[in-house]
Structure formats: C-alpha cells, structure tokens
Amino acid sequence: MIKTIAPTDRLIVAAPSKGRLQENALAFFSRAGCELSQGRGARDYRGLVLGVDAAEAAFLSASEITARLANGEAHLGVTGEDLVREEIADPATCVEILTPLGFGHANVVVAVPQAWIDVRTMADLADVAGGFRARHGRGLRVATKYVNTTRRFFAQHGIGDYRIVESSGATEGAPAAGTADVVVDITTTGATLNANALKTLDDGVILKSQANLVASLKAPWGEKAKKAAQVILSRIAAEEEARTTREIRTTLEDASDALLQEAESAFGARLRENKESGALAFSLAEKRAPQFCDWLLTKGAQTVTSAKFDYVFRAENPLWARLRGRIGG
Amino acid sequence: MRRPLPLAKERRKAGAGNVKQGMDRAKIQARLEAALAKFAAEGFERYEPALLQPAAVFLDRLGEDFRGRLYLTGEGGGSDLCLRPEYTIPISLGYIAAGAGAAPAAFSYGGPIFRADGGEATQTGIESFGRPDRTVADAEILGVSLDAAMAAGAPPLAVHLGDAGLLRAFFDRLELAPAWRRRLETGLARGGALDAILAPPARGNGAAGAGVLAALEKVDAAGAKRLVEDLLAIAGISAVGGRSASEVAERFLEQAALQEGGIGDDKRNLIERFFAVEGAPDAAADELRKLAGEAGIDLGAALDEVDARTNFLAARGVALEDAVFSTRFPHSIDYYSGVMFEARPKGAGLDSPPLLSGGRYDTLLKTLGSTQDVPAVGAALYVDRLGDAA
Numbered sequence: 001m002i003k004t005i006a007p008t009d010r011l012i013v014a015a016p017s018k019g020r021l022q023e024n025a026l027a028f029f030s031r032a033g034c035e036l037s038q039g040r041g042a043r044d045y046r047g048l049v050l051g052v053d054a055a056e057a058a059f060l061s062a063s064e065i066t067a068r069l070a071n072g073e074a075h076l077g078v079t080g081e082d083l084v085r086e087e088i089a090d091p092a093t094c095v096e097i098l099t100p101l102g103f104g105h106a107n108v109v110v111a112v113p114q115a116w117i118d119v120r121t122m123a124d125l126a127d128v129a130g131g132f133r134a135r136h137g138r139g140l141r142v143a144t145k146y147v148n149t150t151r152r153f154f155a156q157h158g159i160g161d162y163r164i165v166e167s168s169g170a171t172e173g174a175p176a177a178g179t180a181d182v183v184v185d186i187t188t189t190g191a192t193l194n195a196n197a198l199k200t201l202d203d204g205v206i207l208k209s210q211a212n213l214v215a216s217l218k219a220p221w222g223e224k225a226k227k228a229a230q231v232i233l234s235r236i237a238a239e240e241e242a243r244t245t246r247e248i249r250t251t252l253e254d255a256s257d258a259l260l261q262e263a264e265s266a267f268g269a270r271l272r273e274n275k276e277s278g279a280l281a282f283s284l285a286e287k288r289a290p291q292f293c294d295w296l297l298t299k300g301a302q303t304v305t306s307a308k309f310d311y312v313f314r315a316e317n318p319l320w321a322r323l324r325g326r327i328g329g
Numbered sequence: 330m331r332r333p334l335p336l337a338k339e340r341r342k343a344g345a346g347n348v349k350q351g352m353d354r355a356k357i358q359a360r361l362e363a364a365l366a367k368f369a370a371e372g373f374e375r376y377e378p379a380l381l382q383p384a385a386v387f388l389d390r391l392g393e394d395f396r397g398r399l400y401l402t403g404e405g406g407g408s409d410l411c412l413r414p415e416y417t418i419p420i421s422l423g424y425i426a427a428g429a430g431a432a433p434a435a436f437s438y439g440g441p442i443f444r445a446d447g448g449e450a451t452q453t454g455i456e457s458f459g460r461p462d463r464t465v466a467d468a469e470i471l472g473v474s475l476d477a478a479m480a481a482g483a484p485p486l487a488v489h490l491g492d493a494g495l496l497r498a499f500f501d502r503l504e505l506a507p508a509w510r511r512r513l514e515t516g517l518a519r520g521g522a523l524d525a526i527l528a529p530p531a532r533g534n535g536a537a538g539a540g541v542l543a544a545l546e547k548v549d550a551a552g553a554k555r556l557v558e559d560l561l562a563i564a565g566i567s568a569v570g571g572r573s574a575s576e577v578a579e580r581f582l583e584q585a586a587l588q589e590g591g592i593g594d595d596k597r598n599l600i601e602r603f604f605a606v607e608g609a610p611d612a613a614a615d616e617l618r619k620l621a622g623e624a625g626i627d628l629g630a631a632l633d634e635v636d637a638r639t640n641f642l643a644a645r646g647v648a649l650e651d652a653v654f655s656t657r658f659p660h661s662i663d664y665y666s667g668v669m670f671e672a673r674p675k676g677a678g679l680d681s682p683p684l685l686s687g688g689r690y691d692t693l694l695k696t697l698g699s700t701q702d703v704p705a706v707g708a709a710l711y712v713d714r715l716g717d718a719a
Contacts, residue, residue, distance in 0.1 A: 115561055115568040117541075118580045127508065128572070128580070130515045136571060139389065151393060158519055160392045166408075181571040197567050 009222030010056055011229055013049055014068055014077035017059035021211065024103040025078045032239040033311070034232050054228040063087065070094045072218030075225055076232070082108050082186060082209035086149045096215045096326050098233070098319050099240065104211030108146055110153070110204035111193045112182045113175050121202050122157040125182070129159045132181075143167040143180035146206075150184045153206045172196045213319075221327045233319040238311035246289040246308060247272070248282045250301040255280060259299060267292040353716060357451050360481040361439050361712050364453045367477040368437035373455050376436040378419030384411040386418060390664070390696065398444045412443035417707055420456050421694050424703075431703045433459040439712075453477070454687070454709035458694070464634055466706050467668045467689060468641035474708035475647060475672060478685050483715050486672040487651035489679060490610060491658020493665040493688070495617075498631035499603055502621075508583035509592050513600070517657070523604055527597055542585045545578075553578035599624050606656045610639045613654040638668060651675055666691040668706070685710050 015029070015036055016022040029036045029049075036057040038047040049055035058074060066083040068074040071094075078101065088094050112119050119125055129140045140162040144150050147164055154162065165180045172192050174180035186209070187193055190200060213236065219225070248269065252259075255278065263269040267288050273281035284292055293304040369375065384401055401408040413419060416438045424434060439453030455474060460466035475486060500510055516526035541560075545553050557578040561568065568574065591597075599620075606616050614635045621628040635654070643649055658669050667689030673681055687708030694703040 113568070113572070114566045115574070116572060116577060117557065117560060117566075118577050118584065126515075127511065130511045131507070132571075135576070139392070141571070142393075147396070151396060155394055158515070160394050160515075160519070162393050163388060164393050164396070175571075178571075 009220075009224040010054055011049075011052070011076070011225040011232075012058055012068075012074040012219070013055055013232070014058045014060050014065040014074040014079075016062055016065070016078060017045060018061075021062065021078075021104055022059070024101070024211065028078075028101055028103070031243075032232070032236045034235055049228075049232070052228050052231055054224040055232065066214075069214055069216040070218065072216050072220065075216055075219040075221070075229060077214050077216070078211055079214055080104055080106070080209045081212055082106070082146070082149070082207055084212070084214060085207060086146050089148075094216070094218055096217060096323060098213045098215055098322060099236070101211045101213060104209075106186045106188045106209050107205050108149060108184065108186050108207040108209060109193075109200045110182065110184050110206065111172070111187075111198040111200050114197045114199045119201070122159075122204060125201060125204075126157055126159045129162050133161055139163045140182065141165050141180040142182050142184060143171050143174035144184035145171065146184050146186075149206055153184075172198060215323050215326070217326055226324075226327070229323065230317075230320045233323065234313065234317045235311070237317045237319045238313045241312040241314070242309040244286050245283050245312065246286050246306045248284065248289060248292060248296070248304060248306050250280055250296050250304040251278045252280055252296070252299060252301055253278045263292070263295075267295070353713075356716060357712055360715055361451055361453055364477040364481040364710055364712070365437060365439045367480040368453075368455055368473065371473045371476075373435045373437035373473075376420060376423060376438055377440060378413065378416065378423055378438070380413050380441075381410050382413050382419055384409055386422070386697070387411065387414060390418060390693070398446050400443045400445055413441075414444055415442055416452060416454060416709065417456060417690070417693075418697065420707075421458075421697055421705065424456075424458050425694060425697060425699045429459075431459045431699075431701050433457075451712040452709055453481075453712055454707060456705065456707035458703055458705050460704055460706075463667065463689070463691075463704055463706075464637040465641055466704070467638050468645055468647070470687065470706045470708050471642065471668075471670055472645040472647050474685055474687065474710060478672065478710055478715065481710065481712065481715055483684055484674045485648075486684065487653070487675045487677075488647070488649075489658065489671045489673070489683075490652060490654045491656070491669040492631070492635055492654075492667060493669055494667040495628065495631040495635060496656070497666075498628055499626075502626040502628065503596060503599070505592070505596070506583060506586045508580075508587050517604075523601060527592055527600065541581060545581050545585045550575075550579065550582060553582050557581065599626075604656050607653060610635065610642075610649060610652055610654040613656075614639070617656075634667075664688075664690055664693065666693075670708070682711070682714060684714050 013036065015025045026036055034052055035050040036047055037050055038057070038059055045059045047057040047059060049057055058068075060068065062079050062083055065074065065077040065079045066087045069077045069079065070088045081097065084091050084095060084097065110122065110125070112125065116128075119128055132138075132140045142150060142162055143165045145166065145168050147166060150164060154160075165174065167174055167180075171183050171185045173196055174183055175198065176196055183198065184206065185193070187200070193200065215229070255274070260271055260274075263271070263282060267284055269282040269284040269292055271280070272283055273279065282292070289306050293306060296304050365375065384399060387399065388396055395414075399414055400412040402411065403409040420436055420438060424436070435455065435457045437453070437455045440451065441449050442452045443449055455470060457466050457470055471488070475488070478486060500513065505513070513526060545556065548556065554575040558574045561574060592600075602620055603617070606613050606620070608616070614632050617628060618632055621632070639649065665688040669688035670686065671683035672685040673679075673683050685708060687706070689704075689706040691702060691704050694705055695701070
C-alpha cells in the first residue's frame with residue numbers, strides 16, 4: 001500500500017533502506033538526537049522522525065533518494081556524492097550538498113587490465129584509445145554504471161573514440177568476461193579490482209565519494225518544512241561540532257595575553273573561561289587537542305584535562321544558514 | 330533502472346527554440362519545400378528514414394561524446410533508441426539494406442532532427458552513393474546544395490573547403506612514427522594548437538617505465554614481445570581485456586621512439602608550413618605543390634584531385650572568388666575521407682555556424698555493414714539558420 005506524498009507541508013527525510021549505509025545513516029541521525037524510526041517491519045518504507053512532528057522519514061535505495069531529491073519529492077536525504085554527480089544533470093540548480101557524513105567512503109576510478117603494463121596514466125589510455133579502432137575495428141569499450149561521470153572525465157582527458165557498455169552489477173568482471181576492455185567503477189579498497197586483474201590508473205581517480213547530507217532545492221519548502229529542517233540541521237550541526245571539538249581545562253597562574261594569543265594562532269584554541277584563580281577553559285578541534293595539551297604542560301600547567309561535549313548548539317547554524325540562502329526564508 | 334532526470338538548462342533552450350519555431354513554422358516549411366523542389370529537379374530521390382533510430386550506431390560512429398546530444402529512449406524506460414539526430418547514417422543504412430552493392434544512387438531528405446543541446450531543428454540535404462567519378466560528384470553535390478540554399482532564400486554564401494584525403498596523403502608521405510601520427514590526427518581533430526601537439530610528450534611514467542623503454546631501444550618487435558610476455562609471466566599477471574602482449578610491446582617500442590628527441594626539426598617545419606596554407610583554392614594548391622616539391626614528398630595525386638574538383642566547381646558556375654581552401658579545416662577527419670565543405674553568409678567569420686556543410690565519406694559505409702567500399706558524398710542545409718542570416 002503506497003500512499004502518494006501529498007504536497008502537505010511536511011518535511012520528507014530520505015534515508016537508505018538497507019545495508020551498512022542504512023546502519024550508519026540511522027546511527028548518524030540518532031546521534032544527532034532525531035532518531036528515524038522505521039514503521040512496523042523492515043518492509044515499510046515510511047517512518048517517523050522522533051521528536052520532530054512536521055517531519056517524516058522515507059526509506060529508499062540510494063539511487064532513488066538521489067532521484068527524489070532532484071525532482072523535489074524529498075527535502076533532505078543521505079546519498080553518495082557519486083550518485084549526485086552521476087544521476088543529476090545539473091546538481092547546482094537541483095540540490096545543495098550540506099555536509100559530508102564521514103561514512104560510505106568510496107572512489108570512482110578508471111581501471112585497466114594489469115597486463116597493460118604500458119598504460120599507467122590517462123594520457124596513456126588516451127593514446128591507446130586513439131589507435132584502438134584502427135587495430136581492432138571497433139572503439140575501446142568501457143564498462144560502467146557511471147555513464148555521465150565517465151563521459152565528462154574522458155572528455156577532459158581528450159578521449160572521444162570509445163563506447164560505454166552499461167553495466168549495473170559486477171562491472172569489474174567485464175574485461176575478464178570479454179565484454180569490455182576497461183572499467184569505470186566504484187571501489188573502497190581496490191581489492192575487488194585486484195582480484196579481477198585490474199589496476200587503477202595513477203591519475204584515474206575521478207571522484208572521492210562519501211555519504212552526504214543533501215537538500216533538495218526543488219522540494220516544496222513550506223513554513224513547517226523549513227522549521228522542521230531548521231530543527232534537524234541545528235541538532236546535526238550541534239552534534240557535529242561536539243564530535244569534532246574538545247574542551248581543554250587547566251590552571252595557569254598569570255597567563256599572559258601573549259600566551260592566549262599564541263594558543264589561538266598556533267592551535268586555533270578559543271578561550272571560553274579565564275577566572276581570577278587562573279582556571280582556563282579552551283575549545284578547539286579534536287585533532288589538535290593532544291598537541292595543545294602538551295604545549296600547555298611546557299607552559300607550566302600541572303594538570304590538563306580534555307573533555308567531550310554531547311552537543312554544541314549555536315544561535316547561528318552554518319548548515320541551516322546555507323540551506324536558507326538557497327531556498328529563501 | 331536508472332531514471333533519466335530532467336536536463337533543466339537544455340530544456341529551457343529547447344523550449345525557447347520551439348516558441349520561435351511556432352512563429353516561423355510557415356516560413357521554415359516554405360524554405361524546406363523550395364530546397365526539396367530544387368533537389369527533385371536535379372534528380373535526387375526523396376528518402377525519409379524513421380524518426381526513431383537505434384542509438385548504438387550513432388554512438389559507435391560519432392563517439393561516446395555524442396551521447397549527451399541524443400534524445401535517448403526505449404521500451405520500458407530503456408535507452409537503446411534515439412530520436413533521429415542526423416540523416417547521413419540512417420540514409421547510408423537504408424542504402425546498404427536495399428542491397429544494391431555499390432550501385433549509384435542519389436537521395437534527398439528533409440525534416441526534423443533532434444539534438445539535446447539544440448532541441449528540434451529542420452534539416453534538408455542530399456547524399457550521393459556509388460559514383461566512381463569522385464571529383465565530378467563532389468562538385469555536383471556542393472553545387473546543387475548551394476543552389477538549393479539560394480532557392481530557399483539564403484543570402485550570398487562564401488564556401489570554405491578542406492580535404493581529408495590530402496591530409497591523409499600528407500601524413501602517409503611524412504612517414505611518421507605511428508605514435509606521432511596518432512598524436513597529430515587526434516590533436517588536430519580536437520582543434521588543438523600545433524605547438525602543443527608537436528611538443529615532446531610529457532611522460533607520466535616513473536623510473537620503471539623509463540627503464541623498460543631504455544631496454545627496448547636495443548631490441549626488435551619480436552624481442553620486445555618476448556620481453557613483455559616474460560615480464561607478465563614473472564609478475565604472475567594474467568592477460569585480460571582486448572589487448573595482446575605483442576600490442577603492449579609494440580606500444581612500448583613506439584613510446585621508446587617518441588622519447589628519441591621528438592618529431593625532428595625537418596618534419597616539424599614541414600608540418601607547420603603545411604598547416605599554415607590557406608587561401609583561394611587554386612593558389613592554395615599551387616603553394617602546396619611548391620611545398621611538396623621542396624620537401625621531396627609526392628602529393629601529386631591528392632593535389633590533382635583538388636585541382637580537378639576546383640575546375641568542375643568552376644564549370645558548374647560555383648562562385649569561387651570568395652572560396653577559401655584551408656589545410657586546417659575544422660573537422661575531425663575520421664568521418665570524412667575526401668572533400669569537406671561549409672558555407673556561410675559572405676563576410677561571416679569562420680567561428681559562426683555554417684548554413685550548409687558536408688563532404689565525402691568513402692569509408693563510412695563499410696563500417697556500417699556494407700560488404701564493399703562505396704564512394705559517398707553528401708551535404709546538409711540547416712534550414713532554421715537560413716532565416717537568421719537572411
């Protein structure tokens with residue numbers, strides 16, 4: 001029983017319907033304090049966004065999510081950049097990529113048989129493609145499901161005489177099966193390519209993709225949908241900032257202005273508290289926290305603590321600001 | 330199944346074209362009929378291929394780049410069919426299917442073609458197959474299509490000529506290393522600057538590649554093949570894909586040859602002079618004859634053909650005082666095998682779109698399935714553009 005999505009003023013959040021991508025996406029929304037609940041049973045493709053009344057979840061395949069974002073049937077969605085670039089003809093006018101989510105990493109690459117030891121770069125491949133028809137009576141065949149991505153990348157490298165063999169599964173097996181000469185495929189570790197006696201060209205990485213939170217610019221953005229998006233994006237931004245920042249506390253007697261300035265310029269550490277007792281609190285990027293703590297010790301600190309926040313809410317939310325800039329409001 | 334998404338920008342363009350077409354439809358129809366009447370009077374038989382065409386043949390012949398310009402469709406949302414994007418290939422296929430071998434036949438056509446980057450456009454033209462008297466047929470096709478353009482209300486036109494056969498003859502006589510010839514042909518087809526094409530190739534390969542190239546400089550083709558086969562065997566790499574070990578070895582040898590000090594000053598100089606030739610057809614042919622004589626290469630047969638064609642054009646009364654022959658005619662020579670031509674309103678720059686274009690494509694029909702070579706030459710008129718220019 002499929003209900004058509006009426007143009008009521010609800011925010012539709014599209015999330016992957018299966019596999020590790022779904023697990024990661026659900027974990028992401030749950031961390032952000034807006035858990036997606038799938039209706040009764042795993043087969044129901046609609047669900048709720050807990051705590052956000054004006055929003056509902058839709059569980060779909062990644063490629064379907066991309067299509068719905070492009071034509072405005074979903075407001076927000078989790079999908080790979082590879083699909084956004086491949087399946088949407090004019091991404092800049094249809095969608096806004098809000099933020100990378102840190103999972104679903106994969107590269108779209110050009111891979112050729114390992115036996116082609118004379119081919120290591122796209123320039124080599126262009127040369128081979130140029131002479132292929134004269135030698136074999138047909139153009140070079142490229143197996144891929146990334147038809148548009150391939151066409152753009154090959155055109156950039158001056159390769160024109162080739163044929164795409166559309167392939168929706170087991171692309172990497174096409175050269176061994178004799179249905180194609182080279183492939184453009186998505187890979188995480190390159191192991192599958194290796195197992196099929198293929199290698200990635202040195203400059204053959206077309207796109208480093210990962211899962212992204214993507215907003216539709218074509219969806220009906222009513223007041224309630226906007227409000228719901230603002231709530232969700234504010235929680236996502238608060239969780240993201242909390243996850244990526246640390247609060248560093250220490251006590252330093254007579255901390256000079258020069259020292260505080262150096263903390264800011266060398267480590268990006270922002271001062272949050274500076275009490276007369278000499279107690280100091282900074283916040284800074286998680287990655288630089290250890291070095292900063294070491295540095296504080298060299299400046300005479302006896303104890304330095306680092307703590308993680310649950311959420312860092314801010315009046316001005318960069319994700320919502322970006323979306324608002326595109327949809328108005 | 331992938332769902333095709335709307336191409337927003339292209340749709341707008343096509344939409345705008347349709348509005349204009351609505352206003353001008355009667356005018357365009359009148360122009361089309363005038364051109365077709367001229368073709369009929371000259372003995373060309375009307376032939377209209379289907380609007381819906383198999384997509385594969387266009388992608389095979391015109392390259393995968395062309396995919397973005399096709400309106401693709403198919404049963405159940407497939408993409409194996411397309412709206413007719415041009416006439417030459419469907420008419421050639423029709424001629425082959427009729428099974429007359431290489432018997433002479435002359436067709437005219439006229440109607441809509443569809444390109445995703447331009448929407449619907451009206452094209453008319455002629456194709457001539459199987460004429461052994463090539464230069465006469467060349468002159469007739471260009472002459473008749475110019476007459477038809479005038480009948481359809483075109484302003485006075487200036488003709489731009491080139492010759493893919495002359496280019497091929499020149500490359501043959503230069504006796505270039507295969508890798509250099511490929512570089513030149515693909516570079517010129519893409520409209521690249523001669524300086525960049527002739528620059529010594531920058532190698533992406535690291536020291537390992539350089540080592541193999543150095544080793545291969547001392548061996549012949551058979552030795553190179555053994556070396557490559559041994560390398561693959563030692564590394565335990567199984568051969569997959571459409572290239573054999575000897576093909577890989579051959580390309581290594583070519584690359585080694587490329588490394589040896591570029592294309593050479595004499596050849597470079599000759600190539601630069603050849604591609605600088607542009608002018609009135611007679612004067613250009615004279616200049617090329619002189620150039621070939623000095624360089625000691627034989628372009629006699631190819632240049633005789635250029636001259637014969639010019640004479641037949643003059644005999645037909647084609648105005649040649651505004652014609653320009655250029656060795657860098659802006660076309661990929663892959664499709665064409667002989668004369669190439671375009672016509673624009675007098676005084677219009679070569680970067681403006683032509684009102685008429687065409688050429689000889691003797692090798693195309695065999696690649697489309699003909700069992701024998703069929704001499705073929707054709708011309709197309711862009712009927713919608715006639716109104717803009719007039």
